[in-house]
Amino acid sequence: xxxxxxxxxxxxxxxxxxxxxxxxxxxxxxxxxxxxxxxxxxxxxxxxxxxxxxxxxxxxxxxxxxxxxxxxxxxxxxxxxxxxxxxxxxxxxxxxxxxxxxxxxxxxxxxxxxxxxxxxxxxxxxxxxxxxxxxxxxxxxxxxxxxxxxxxxxxxxxxxxxxxxxxxxxxxxxxxxxxxxxxxxxxxxxxxxxxxxxxxxxxxxxxxxxxxxxxxxxxxxxxxxxxxxxxxxxxxxxxxxxxxxxxxxxxxxxxxxxxxxxxxxxxxxxxxxxxxxxxxxxxxxxxxxxxxxxxxxxxxxxxxxxxxxxxxxxxxxxxxxxxxxxxxxx
Amino acid sequence: xxxxxxxxxxxxxxxxxxxxxxxxxxxxxxxxxxxxxxxxxxxxxxxxxxxxxxxxxxxxxxxxxxxxxxxxxxxxxxxxxxxxxxxxxxxxxxxxxxxxxxxxxxxxxxxxxxxxxxxxxxxxxxxxxxxxxxxxxxxxxxxxxxxxxxxxxxxxxxxxxxxxxxxxxxxxxxxxxxxxxxxxxxxxxxxxxxxxxxxxxxxxxxxxxxxxxxxxxxxxxxxxxxxxxxxxxxxxxxxxxxxxxxxxxxxxxxxxxxxxxxxxxxxxxxxxxxxxxxxxxxxxxxxxxxxxxxxxxx
Amino acid sequence: xxxxxxxxxxxxxxxxxxxxxxxxxxxxxxxxxxxxxxxxxxxxxxxxxxxxxxxxxxxxxxxxxxxxxxxxxxxxxxxxxxxxxxxxxxxxxxxxxxxxxxxxxxxxxxxxxxxxxxxxxxxxxxxxxxxxxxxxxxxxxxxxxxxxxxxxxxxxxxxxxxxxxxxxxxxxxxxxxxxxxxxxxxxxxxxxxxxxxxxxxxxxxxxxxxxxxxxxxxxxxxxxxxxxxxxxxxxxxxxxxxxxxxxxxxxxxxxxxxxxxxxxxxxxxxxxxxxxxxxxxxxxxxxxxxxxxxxxxxxxxxxxxxxxxxxxxxxxxxxx
Numbered sequence: 013x014x015x016x017x018x019x020x021x022x023x024x025x026x027x028x029x030x031x032x033x034x035x036x037x038x039x040x041x042x043x044x045x046x047x048x049x050x051x052x053x054x055x056x057x058x059x060x061x062x063x064x065x066x067x068x069x070x071x072x073x074x075x076x077x078x079x080x081x082x083x084x085x086x087x088x089x090x091x092x093x094x095x096x097x098x099x100x101x102x103x104x105x106x107x108x109x110x111x112x113x114x115x116x117x118x119x120x121x122x123x124x125x126x127x128x129x130x131x132x133x134x135x136x137x138x139x140x141x142x143x144x145x146x147x148x149x150x151x152x153x154x155x156x157x158x159x160x161x162x163x164x165x166x167x168x169x170x171x172x173x174x175x176x177x178x179x180x181x182x183x184x185x186x187x188x189x190x191x192x193x194x195x196x197x198x199x200x201x202x203x204x205x206x207x208x209x210x211x212x213x214x215x216x217x218x219x220x221x222x223x224x225x226x227x228x229x230x231x232x233x234x235x236x237x238x239x240x241x242x243x244x245x246x247x248x249x250x251x252x253x254x255x256x257x258x259x260x261x262x263x264x265x266x267x268x269x270x271x272x273x274x275x276x277x278x279x280x281x282x283x284x285x286x287x288x289x290x291x292x293x294x295x296x297x298x299x300x301x302x303x304x305x306x307x308x309x310x311x312x313x314x315x316x317x318x319x320x321x322x323x324x325x326x327x328x329x330x331x332x333x334x335x336x337x338x339x340x341x342x
Numbered sequence: 343x344x345x346x347x348x349x350x351x352x353x354x355x356x357x358x359x360x361x362x363x364x365x366x367x368x369x370x371x372x373x374x375x376x377x378x379x380x381x382x383x384x385x386x387x388x389x390x391x392x393x394x395x396x397x398x399x400x401x402x403x404x405x406x407x408x409x410x411x412x413x414x415x416x417x418x419x420x421x422x423x424x425x426x427x428x429x430x431x432x433x434x435x436x437x438x439x440x441x442x443x444x445x446x447x448x449x450x451x452x453x454x455x456x457x458x459x460x461x462x463x464x465x466x467x468x469x470x471x472x473x474x475x476x477x478x479x480x481x482x483x484x485x486x487x488x489x490x491x492x493x494x495x496x497x498x499x500x501x502x503x504x505x506x507x508x509x510x511x512x513x514x515x516x517x518x519x520x521x522x523x524x525x526x527x528x529x530x531x532x533x534x535x536x537x538x539x540x541x542x543x544x545x546x547x548x549x550x551x552x553x554x555x556x557x558x559x560x561x562x563x564x565x566x567x568x569x570x571x572x573x574x575x576x577x578x579x580x581x582x583x584x585x586x587x588x589x590x591x592x593x594x595x596x597x598x599x600x601x602x603x604x605x606x607x608x609x610x611x612x613x614x615x616x617x618x619x620x621x622x623x624x625x626x627x628x629x630x631x632x633x634x635x636x637x638x639x640x
Numbered sequence: 641x642x643x644x645x646x647x648x649x650x651x652x653x654x655x656x657x658x659x660x661x662x663x664x665x666x667x668x669x670x671x672x673x674x675x676x677x678x679x680x681x682x683x684x685x686x687x688x689x690x691x692x693x694x695x696x697x698x699x700x701x702x703x704x705x706x707x708x709x710x711x712x713x714x715x716x717x718x719x720x721x722x723x724x725x726x727x728x729x730x731x732x733x734x735x736x737x738x739x740x741x742x743x744x745x746x747x748x749x750x751x752x753x754x755x756x757x758x759x760x761x762x763x764x765x766x767x768x769x770x771x772x773x774x775x776x777x778x779x780x781x782x783x784x785x786x787x788x789x790x791x792x793x794x795x796x797x798x799x800x801x802x803x804x805x806x807x808x809x810x811x812x813x814x815x816x817x818x819x820x821x822x823x824x825x826x827x828x829x830x831x832x833x834x835x836x837x838x839x840x841x842x843x844x845x846x847x848x849x850x851x852x853x854x855x856x857x858x859x860x861x862x863x864x865x866x867x868x869x870x871x872x873x874x875x876x877x878x879x880x881x882x883x884x885x886x887x888x889x890x891x892x893x894x895x896x897x898x899x900x901x902x903x904x905x906x907x908x909x910x911x912x913x914x915x916x917x918x919x920x921x922x923x924x925x926x927x928x929x930x931x932x933x934x935x936x937x938x939x940x941x942x943x944x945x946x947x948x949x950x951x952x953x954x955x956x957x958x959x960x
Contacts, residue, residue, distance in 0.1 A: 032367040057819035058790065179683075180911050208682035208846060210908035213890040235819060238892025265894055279824035281849035283876055283891065283898045287831075288853050291824030295789055350764060350781075357743075357782045532737035536797075538716050539695045540751045540804065541724035550750075554741035 018086070019197055019229050020046040020069070025083035027061070027068050030076075036299035038064045040253040040307075041323070042083070046197065049227040051220070053240035053261065056250035057276075059296050062233045065250075066199055069231075070110060071100050087197070105132075106139050109195040111219070113202040115182035119174040125185055126170030129154040129192070136193045153192065161188040162218055180211040187219050191226070198223060198230045204239060216243055237280055241265050246332070249273045252297055252307040258326075259333040269329065269340040271312050306337065314339040368634045375630020381623025389438040401428040402436040404588040412606050422608035424598065430608065434616045436590035441620060444506060444575040445568035451510045453564055456517025461548050461556070463518065464525025476522060479515035487512045488577060495583040505584045509574055513567070520563055524556045558635030562628050569624035576617055592617050644808055644840045645671040645694065650703035650713070652689050659916040663689040665864035666703070668942075671808070676834070676841040678855030678872070680848065682887075684912045686864040687844045688732075691812045694842060695729045707808070725755050728801035732813035734793035738785035744771070744796055745781040751803040770799040774829060791822030798830065808840040815850060827854055848891050852876055857948070860884050863912065863923035865939075870949040879903060880951045882928045922954065930955055 027039040039061040046052045056062050067073045069085055071092065085092040087103060095103075112118045120128060130150050137145050145153075151170075158166035161184040174182055183203060190198060203219070204212030220243055223230055234240055240247050240261060247264050249257040249272065257270040268274045278289035294311040297303055303310050309319040318338050326334040327341025335341050369375050393399045397420075407427035415422045421430040463475035482490075487509075494508035528534060529552070537547050572592075578584035579593025587594060592613045599609030652664040664686040671677045681687040692698045694705060699715035706712070712723060731737035738747055748767045752758055758766045768778040774795040785793050794814060801809050811830070815823040831854065834841060843854055851858055852872060859869040860883065868881040879885050886906040893899055910927040913919060919926050925935035934954050943956045 032364055057821060178911055178914075208912075209848075209890045209892075210682065210886060211911060213892075213908045236892060237820070237894045241894050242892045266896075276820060277894060279820040280894050281823075281827070281847070281853045282895065283849055283852050283888070283893060284895075284901055285852045285873065285876070288824045288827055290828055291821035295791075353782050532731040532733060533739040535697050536729065536731065536737055536800065537750060539697065539724060539727075539729055540754055540800075541716075541721050542750055542754050546750075546754075550742075550746075551739055555739070557741075 017047050018045050019048050019050075019088060020044075020231065021084070021086040022065075022069065023084045023086070025065070025068060025085065026081040027064050027073065027078060028081055029074075029078050033300045037081075037302065038253055038299055039068065040302070042250070042253065042255055043326075044231075044248050044255055044258070046229050046231050048196070048229055050229050051223070051243065051245045052229070052231050053244035053247045054231060054233045054250060055235065055237060055240050055247060057235060057296065060250045061253040062235075062250060063201060066110075066201055066231070066233055069199060070104060070108065102139055105195075106136060106193050107195055108197045108199065109190040109193055111183075111186050111190050111198065111200045111203045114206050115179060115186050115203075116174065116206075118186050119182055121174050124171055124173055125158075125177075126151075126154060129157065129170065129185075129189060132189050133157075133192050140193070157188040157192050158185070160191070160222065161185070162214075163188070179207055180215065183207060183211075183215050184218065187215070187222065191222055191228075194226055195228060198228050199233070200230060201233045202235065205235070212239075237265075237277065249276070252302060253299070254307060254336065256308065256337065257333075257335045259329075260331070263331065263333050269333070269335040270308075270337050271314055271339065272308050312339075365634045368636075369630050372630060372633060374626050375633070378623050378626025378628075378630055381619060382627050385438050385620050385623060386442065388435050389442050392435045392439060396429075396432040396435040398429040398432045401432045402590050412602065412609070414606075415608055421612040422606075424595070424609050425602065430595070430612050433590040433595060434592065434613055437592040437595060437613060437616065438620065440502070440585050440589060440591045441572045441575060441617070442568075444502075444509070445571045445624075447506055448509045448513060448571045448575075449564050449567050451506075452513035453517050453560065456514035457521050457553075457556070457560060459514070460518040460521025460523075461525050461552060464522040464527075465529050465544070465548050465552065467526040467529060472526075475518065479518045479522075482512060482515040483519070485512070488574060491574065491578060492581065492583055495578060500583050500586060502585050502589070505575065505578050509571060509578075513571070516567075517560070517563070520559060521556050524559055525552050528552050528555055558632065561635060562632040565624055565628035565631055569621035569628075572617065572620055572624075641672040641675070643670050644673045644708060645842070646706045647690070647694070648704045648706070650690065650693060650705060651701045652686075652693055652698055653701045656916070658914075661915045662864050662918060663915060664693065665918075667861070667864070667866055669859050669866065669869065671840055671842055673807075673840055674834070674838045675856045676843050676854055678851045678858040679842060679844045679861060680846065680851050680858060680887075681861035682846055682912055684863070684915055685861040686915075687861050688812055689864075690861075691729065691810045691842065691844050695727055695810050696724075721755070725804045726807050727810065728804060728806040728808075729810040729812060730794070730797050730801050730814045733817055734790055734797055735785075735817070737797050738793055738800075740785055743782050743784060744788075747785070747796065748781075748800055748803055751800060755804050757804060766803075770803055771796075773802060773833070774799045775825075789822070791818050791825055794818060794822075794826050795829065798826070798833075802833070806839070808842070810842045810844070812844045813846065814843075816845065816847065823850070830854075848876075848888060849893075860887070863915065863918055865923060866950075866952060867924070868949075868951045868953075874946075874949055876901065878949075880945060880949070880956060881924075881953050882906070882930050882955075883924045886927075922952075 022042060022044045025039055025042040026037065029036045029038055042065060054062055068080055080093055092100060133150050133153050134145055137143055154170060155166045158169055163169055163181065163184050204215055207215060216239065232244060244261045247259060247261050248255045249270065251272045257273050268277055275292035279291040281288050292311050297307060305321045306319045306324050309315045316338055324336045324338050326336050328334050388395060405428055410423050410427035411425055413419055413423040419429050421434065423429055459475050463472045466472050490512045491508040495504055498504040534547060534551055537551055575584055576593030579591045580597040584593055585591035595613035596610050602609055647667055647669050650664055650667045654661040654663055667690060669677065679687045679690060693700055696716035696719050700713040704711050704713050707727065712719060745767055748770055749763050752763050752766055767781055771778050771780055776792060776795050815826050818826060827850065833839060845851055855872045857869065857871050858875045860867045862883050868884050876888065879888055885903045886908050889903050889906045890908050893902060921936045921938055922940050925931040928935065940952045940954045942950050942952055944950050945956055
């Protein structure tokens with residue numbers, strides 16, 4: 013059952029955490045797919061389960077509290093959830109790679125950039141082909157990787173410690189680290205959030221350029237709708253552990269259909285001014301006892317009876333625009 | 343419209359109950375914490391009810407029965423008897439009294455001045471107040487603790503009171519150090535700055551804003567330290583500078599029994615194991631408290 | 641219009657192991673009663689240092705800050721208590737601006753007690769009123785900050801600032817830690833409060849979208865200096881300083897109207913240099929596409945291009 017179009021296919025994923033309050037169903041029936049070479053954005057507010065989704069895909073849920081209850085994560089035709097630890101390791105870092113939000117925390121402060129880069133290059137090659145690289149080869153590849161990430165003077169940089177670099181440079185190093193493996197899927201968790209807009213702009217341009225060159229697909233987790241609109245092909249909007257709307261990045265901003273997507277878009281402060289909408293009433297639900305039916309219904313102004321009872325399926329609006337809403341779907 | 347004070351107190355009470363339940367959940371998450379709590383409770387209860395639970399309460403003092411001297415463990419004397427025929431189990435149980443008293447009194451005396459010194463120095467970081475307080479603590483910290491205690495007890499008459507005084511004197515700087523670290527980083531926090539901007543008084547900021555955030559570290563250290571002080575007290579007794587005979591004391595018992603090793607091993611091993619048991623209990627409890635009191639994002 | 645705050649040639653330098661950091665280096669701005677002045681800049685621009693100087697967390701190295709004509713450039717410890725009542729601040733990170741070990745009741749009661757705003761037996765009632773004022777349920781009084789959402793925490797921080805009935809509130813990136821829908825709530829709340837009570841806001845943020853919608857006038861900072869000051873609408877319609885243009889063109893936007901009004905993409909280049917080693921002349925010249933020799937040599941003077949629209953750039957001096 014190999015679908016050549018799909019690189020990553022997440023079906024009905026449910027992830028929960030155990031806490032004092034009880035079991036938190038943080039991700040509840042999430043479905044998304046990433047095709048070869050495609051740039052997919054996953055957008056949602058804090059606590060909607062974006063990061064948990066990423067962790068589940070990478071197999072790095074916090075233990076023992078977090079666990080996948082059901083669903084499938086299919087990467088290139090194989091279910092990651094049924095793989096052995098060894099097989100996962102062969103995929104993670106080699107075929108799937110990641111960039112994180114905080115570059116300062118992602119780099120180990122006690123090792124030089126060189127040491128960290130060499131380690132990654134060596135272990136990548138070892139896992140991929142079982143070959144051991146010579147010191148010279150490793151060094152050359154490291155220099156090439158840093159050059160490609162538009163970092164000046166890579167030779168000197170290799171002997172620098174992370175504290176000697178600015179936030180933007182650190183994030184470039186992280187991108188270089190993520191890219192050495194020629195992975196097929198890059199999962200990025202808000203890589204620009206900790207940076208200033210001018211630097212974020214540079215980082216995005218760089219990572220998108222590098223990904224296009226390698227035909228790397230990306231699942232880009234982001235809370236900034238602007239970033240999604242300007243750089244992504246397709247967008248999943250996530251609310252309270254579920255995807256509520258999916259469309260290409262032009263349609264979703266021109267004609268958002270789900271009431272949540274609309275509320276979110278209205279709440280973004282515009283450069284054209286004119287004040288900011290009140291935002292969506294109410295607050296994100298508690299995961300201990302989430303609302304039944306559509307999880308958004310307590311905050312929705314178009315609520316109907318059925319919304320409180322049944323989980324809305326995806327309604328196809330054509331042109332790959334799908335929405336999980338009884339009001340705007342039918 | 344005045345809020346009904348009773349209603350508010352009721353709500354506060356419920357809130358506290360819920361906090362306790364939550365704390366217990368976190369504490370009991372690690373079974374070792376429970377083990378520690380049980381050990382500590384057993385030791386404390388034994389110490390309090392020693393005259394009633396020990397098999398031969400009269401053996402605690404200057405009691406001599408050479409006919410039973412140096413008997414190995416038996417059903418009559420579970421842990422054997424010592425050189426003058428006293429039941430070791432009884433003396434261990436009474437020994438807990440001295441150990442615990444030493445631990446609680448020393449920590450109880452050493453912690454408050456150390457905490458206050460640390461809070462004040464940390465809040466006024468990089469001023470002369472900081473320099474003065476922390477250099478004084480450095481002086482105390484520079485002297486090896488056991489040596490200082492031995493020096494003091496050697497100059498002063500060897501008795502329990504001076505032993506405690508000596509250990510207390512060398513103990514407060516550790517609290518100053520601990521709290522200084524916390525306070526000096528907290529004085530940069532926004533909530534402290536907000537209080538400064540609003541014009542709250544320095545004592546308010548130190549005791550109401552900073553201190554509550556140091557409590558978890560302080561309690562953890564206090565619990566762990568009770569165990570360490572027990573060891574130090576035993577060490578002092580071992581070299582003859584702590585509790586004086588015939589007061590039953592674990593350190594003295596280990597020291598006295600050492601002369602009869604290895605043939606009459608129970609005279610040394612049993613009180614030594616009692617020390618290990620107690621210290622282990624306090625250590626496990628301390629770890630559990632640290633997990634319990636940590637501020638956690640929900 | 642009555643001026644409430646005037647900052648004159650404010651400098652704040654820090655001595656560090658690497659050398660002197662000129663966090664704020666000669667800033668002149670003013671704020672009118674009931675007005676919102678936006679102070680925008682990237683990290684390291686010194687905008688928060690200006691804020692901390694205004695509320696007195698730092699004392700100024702040189703220069704003056706006048707609040708209703710009274711010099712307040714000294715730090716909090718030497719300010720009269722009445723001044724502390726007039727100027728309040730809302731910090732960036734609601735997580736650390738509220739004491740995690742206190743109940744909301746204690747947090748809000750502190751300013752009431754310090755300034756004896758209400759008698760002791762009315763404090764609980766006043767705390768409840770404050771919570772209502774920031775649109776939070778009064779049942780929050782016995783919650784710890786950790787039990788609240790980020791937006792709710794920030795509302796509590798706003799309530800704490802309001803408790804002493806201030807006339808000016810410094811808002812230091814009050815919404816940068818919040819999600820858009822929470823941000824919308826907090827910003828609207830603050831605009832409503834301003835309309836009702838006439839507060840003057842010094843609003844600091846790096847988010848230009850937010851700035852467009854809250855500020856009456858905007859000042860942009862780079863490396864401790866002001867680059868451009870203009871009324872909000874003009875600031876976005878006719879940005880003059882090359883840095884302003886670069887910044888606005890880097891903002892990712894969500895609609896086509898915004899895309900049309902955004903200046904042509906100025907590819908951003910370089911990063912803010914280390915504040916210990918500031919370039920000579922105009923601080924922005926190494927990143928500027930229009931830089932000339934003059935820019936590297938001399939610090940640009942203020943030019944009033946139109947009424948109320950000031951720019952610090954050599955390009956505009958020559959045009960006149």
